Amino acid sequence: MKTYRHCFACDLKDDPELIAKYKAYHAPGNAWPEITKSIKDAGIVDMQIYLTGNRMFMIMEVDETFDxxxxxxxxxxNPKVREWEQLMWDFQQALPWAKEGEKWVALEQIFQL
Incomplete structure (x- = not known):
């Protein structure tokens, strides 16, 4: 199976307490099962989120069915996904250059070894 990589960035509100809560929601086994199911059902075969300060980077590996x-x-x-996204917005903030309503902004690949 061929996979494709998509990378995104999003900021968290710069508040150590909120960042700690956000990390707790994303700790192994803590994401709602409906959310992980919806991710997999969309053709996303792997997803990782990295954090530095309050800036997050998401790497998605998707298969050919992903659209x-x-x-x-x-x-x-999906009401459960909408509920999760609304909850996560309590912790997240848009990047300064994000379009209206855009949370995760696609990254431009500028180098590959």
């Missing part, structure tokens, strides 16, 4: 528009529609149709 960003389809994933957005699946999320919009």
């Amino acid at each position: 960003p528009q389809k994933k957005a529609q699946m999320d919009a149709d």
Whole structure:
């Protein structure tokens, strides 16, 4: 199976207490099962989030079935995903250059070895 990589960035609110709570929600076994299921159902085979300060980087490995528009529609149709996203927005803030309503901003690859 061929996979494709997508990378994104998003900021957390610069508050150590909020950052600690956000990390706790994402600790192994703590993400809601409906959320991990929706991720896998969309063709995302691996997802990792890294944090430095309050800036996060997400790396997604997707298979050939992944379609960003389809994933957005699946999320919009899933009340549990909408609830999770609203909860996470309590901790997150948009990057200064993000478009209106955009949380995770796609990264541009500028180097590959």
